Amino acid sequence: MYVIPALNVNHALAHGLRYLNEHGTIEESRNGPVLVSPCPVMTMYAKSEERVLFNPLRDANPFFHFMEAMWMLAGRSDVAWPAYFNKRFLEYSDDGKSVNGAYGNRWRHYFGIDQIWRAVEMLKANPADRRVVIAMWDGINDLGSFSKDVPCNTHIYFRIREDHLDMTVCNRSNDIYWGAYGANAVHMSFLLEFMAAALGIGIGYYYQFSNNFHLYTSLPELNSTEAREVMASHCVINDHYNLANELTVAPMPIVNSDHRSWMSNLSAFLDEPLQATLFMDRFFKDTAVPMFAAWHERKSKAGDGMSHVARIEADDWRLACTQWIERRA
Numbered sequence: 001m002y003v004i005p006a007l008n009v010n011h012a013l014a015h016g017l018r019y020l021n022e023h024g025t026i027e028e029s030r031n032g033p034v035l036v037s038p039c040p041v042m043t044m045y046a047k048s049e050e051r052v053l054f055n056p057l058r059d060a061n062p063f064f065h066f067m068e069a070m071w072m073l074a075g076r077s078d079v080a081w082p083a084y085f086n087k088r089f090l091e092y093s094d095d096g097k098s099v100n101g102a103y104g105n106r107w108r109h110y111f112g113i114d115q116i117w118r119a120v121e122m123l124k125a126n127p128a129d130r131r132v133v134i135a136m137w138d139g140i141n142d143l144g145s146f147s148k149d150v151p152c153n154t155h156i157y158f159r160i161r162e163d164h165l166d167m168t169v170c171n172r173s174n175d176i177y178w179g180a181y182g183a184n185a186v187h188m189s190f191l192l193e194f195m196a197a198a199l200g201i202g203i204g205y206y207y208q209f210s211n212n213f214h215l216y217t218s219l220p221e222l223n224s225t226e227a228r229e230v231m232a233s234h235c236v237i238n239d240h241y242n243l244a245n246e247l248t249v250a251p252m253p254i255v256n257s258d259h260r261s262w263m264s265n266l267s268a269f270l271d272e273p274l275q276a277t278l279f280m281d282r283f284f285k286d287t288a289v290p291m292f293a294a295w296h297e298r299k300s301k302a303g304d305g306m307s308h309v310a311r312i313e314a315d316d317w318r319l320a321c322t323q324w325i326e327r328r329a
Helices: 009-023 062-073 080-085 087-092 103-108 115-125 176-199 225-236 259-271 282-299 315-328
Strands: 002-006 025-027 034-036 041-045 133-135 153-161 164-171 202-210 213-216
Touching (some): 009 041, 009 176, 009 225, 062 103, 062 315, 080 282, 115 176, 153 176, 176 202, 176 213, 259 282, 282 315
Parallel strands (some): 164 202
Antiparallel strands (some): 034 213, 133 153
16 A cells, blocks of 8 residues: 655645656556556545645636535435535436435435434543444445446544544545545544544544556646646645645635534535525525525626625635636636
């Protein structure tokens, strides 16, 4: 197994690209050629809350990453919400209405219990508990399934060390461009941060175990060794890192109120995303609501969304949204 020690997702992407450049081999897959690691890879994040990608060549959509993570924590499986921010999501629905492998639904509803709350209760009762496992893979229905979407991330383990919560996520097949160092870094770090807040302890390490660690090479910016090296260089050489490679854009905590009230606010946000007066937690009022308003304005062609982006309190998301819109201008 190869280990990637990373400060945050930007460093992880750079390291992952360089590792595959040096050690990966080209294989064919059902989705085209992939550059594959010869062994599983473990990514170890020291600061998983630094989850926003700033690489202009990667051009990650911060609105989609943010809103999909919110949808997951709320336990939803409807395809309409994520498809509003990324229409390709419809391709993964079997019936045009729901997503079979939706992580959030599996966390909170699919197995007949809310695994998030059960995990919190277990760790509160016994901080040394080694049986705190959240499952996403259903062996009965997923093994041999013909669904368009079965979970890539299969299980999550938690443990408390020195008053901090560590999390290990197991993944059967991990594309590093769209998945591991794109959407997954946001989804899973949101879950870790919420769990730590619910327990009243600090955020520890986030470990991502990728059994099949790979990169699709069909995109022009990824189809050669030189192109991937340029991409990797841009991950950590930009205006938002100091000389020590520390991210200079501080993330804002996502939970700023009682964790049960926060979860109630989350459900209300997905139902009424423009009603700032509904929310007690400033994360919703001052970050989630203006982010949705900016996207909604662009989607409806009523404007460029920049006036709403300017109101986003979280520095990291405001910067990423600003740059993403400017690149399209």
